Amino acid sequence: MDEIEIEAKRDEDGKLAVQVRDKHPPATDEEIFICKGKVAESRLRIRIMFPYLSQIILAMGQRYSDKIERAGVDKYGRLYLYAPWMNSLTDSERDAIIMHEAMHLLLMHTERAAAINAEHEMYNYAGDFAINSILRANGVSMPEGALLPELAGFPDLRSTEEYYALLEEMVEKNKDGDGKGNKKGKGMQDRMEGQSNSNERGDPNGDDGSGAGGREGQWEEEGMADALSPAEQQELRQVTAQAMREYSKSRGSAPGGWERWIDDILGPPKVRWDKRLFRVVAAALTEVKGRTHINWKRPGRRQIPGFMLPAKHSIIPQMGLFVDNSGSMGDVNPDHPLGKALREAQGVIEQMNLPSVWYGAVDATPNFEMVQTRNILKEKLVGGGGTDMRLAWQRAEEMGLHILILFTDGYTPWPETDPGIHSIVVITSGDESTGVPDWCHQIIVKD
Ligand SMILES: [Zn+2]
Numbered sequence: 526m527d528e529i530e531i532e533a534k535r536d537e538d539g540k541l542a543v544q545v546r547d548k549h550p551p552a553t554d555e556e557i558f559i560c561k562g563k564v565a566e567s568r569l570r571i572r573i574m575f576p577y578l579s580q581i582i583l584a585m586g587q588r589y590s591d592k593i594e595r596a597g598v599d600k601y602g603r604l605y606l607y608a609p610w611m612n613s614l615t616d617s618e619r620d621a622i623i624m625h626e627a628m629h630l631l632l633m634h635t636e637r638a639a640a641i642n643a644e645h646e647m648y649n650y651a652g653d654f655a656i657n658s659i660l661r662a663n664g665v666s667m668p669e670g671a672l673l674p675e676l677a678g679f680p681d682l683r684s685t686e687e688y689y690a691l692l693e694e695m696v697e698k699n700k701d702g703d704g705k706g707n708k709k710g711k712g713m714q715d716r717m718e719g720q721s722n723s724n725e726r727g728d729p730n731g732d733d734g735s736g737a738g739g740r741e742g743q744w745e746e747e748g749m750a751d752a753l754s755p756a757e758q759q760e761l762r763q764v765t766a767q768a769m770r771e772y773s774k775s776r777g778s779a780p781g782g783w784e785r786w787i788d789d790i791l792g793p794p795k796v797r798w799d800k801r802l803f804r805v806v807a808a809a810l811t812e813v814k815g816r817t818h819i820n821w822k823r824p825g826r827r828q829i830p831g832f833m834l835p836a837k838h839s840i841i842p843q844m845g846l847f848v849d850n851s852g853s854m855g856d857v858n859p860d861h862p863l864g865k866a867l868r869e870a871q872g873v874i875e876q877m878n879l880p881s882v883w884y885g886a887v888d889a890t891p892n893f894e895m896v897q898t899r900n901i902l903k904e905k906l907v908g909g910g911g912t913d914m915r916l917a918w919q920r921a922e923e924m925g926l927h928i929l930i931l932f933t934d935g936y937t938p939w940p941e942t943d944p945g946i947h948s949i950v951v952i953t954s955g956d957e958s959t960g961v962p963d964w965c966h967q968i969i970v971k972d
Pocket of ligand 1: 653
């Protein structure tokens with residue numbers, strides 16, 4: 526799907542000459558050679574102007590690719606560049622691109638997007654807003670078309686999660702809008718939607734790869750050459766944040782946005798647990814409801830020989846809420862983290878308009894009581910006292926549930942294999958539990 530440019534003009538004799546040009550031709554060896562030189566100059570300039578970025582700039586692998594539209598980064602910290610485009614930029618713009626991609630890594634966009642189960646494209650936009658507004662506040666000039674928050678009518682220098690929330694709100698508003706809504710917002714949304722088909726080439730102003738919390742680009746390399754492991758990336762973040770703190774101390778004050786950036790790097794992702802719970806459950810419900818389409822291809826019950834009738838029922842997601850009601854959990858009162866978590870869960874049930882859910886306390890006996898209800902807060906937990914939460918999964922499988930939410934303090938053995946059920950573990954003791962299997966979403970209830 527190479528883009529082409531067609532130009533028709535008449536020559537001196539009045540004959541029509543049509544020229545077809547590829548707007549994205551493969552880079553020549555010479556262009557790559559020139560680009561390498563320019564990138565080396567950029568890296569040196571960045572290290573002089575922003576010394577604290579030295580380590581990350583030097584650590585990132587470099588790839589020159591014709592598959593990418595402009596520039597991108599993968600989750601292994603490798604920088605991908607399309608040489609002809611890079612060569613067309615000014616020095617300062619080239620510096621901006623390299624710093625921009627490095628900042629996706631520094632800001633942990635891959636991990637943070639996964640933590641909130643973010644929609645890739647939208648998250649990438651949010652990340653670009655955050656990065657570009659910090660870079661601009663530090664006097665870096667942006668290439669044409671760079672994504673800046675004012676394009677969507679958003680304020681400057683906010684965190685990626687804040688921009689993500691603003692974008693979500695905007696998309697929500699425009700969905701049932703009457704056309705009068707935020708014009709800038711509508712434009713942004715069109716842009717997001719328009720880009721969804723063409724972003725496999727990566728774009729600093731759209732979806733710039735798995736290292737940016739975006740989708741994995743077609744241009745991303747499969748091997749592990751020059752790959753930075755998650756631990757190495759984490760080390761680079763720490764070193765960079767430390768160097769930044771010292772730099773700003775020596776200057777008396779930190780220039781615009783750096784402080785927030787340092788907090789961002791050193792701090793955990795600042796997404797409230799209740800928002801995450803809602804998002805994770807909503808995503809699971811959407812996925813289960815989406816399975817209806819598969820049903821279309823299966824023969825219906827009243828199948829006429831030779832014909833495929835679509836199954837008429839759609840899947841109603843079956844969700845089970847299991848409570849670890851062991852002695853260490855305390856009472857289910859509204860101030861207790863478990864009480865708060867259950868209230869949030871009830872909120873999700875109402876907002877998602879679920880007809881009912883299954884609810885019960887995990888007992889030491891495999892057949893503990895589960896009730897079907899619309900309002901878990903009205904139900905009194907019967908039984909309990911179990912300490913082996915694997916029984917929750919066993920029960921969920923027996924009941925054919927699609928989604929399992931377990932509320933626990935985390936002191937329990939865990940299933941060894943992924944049972945293929947959407948599993949959400951809500952930890953009510955306030956601390957991260959180390960044993961939770963990685964196929965579960967872990968949500969820690971905190972104030
Ligand atoms: Zn980006």
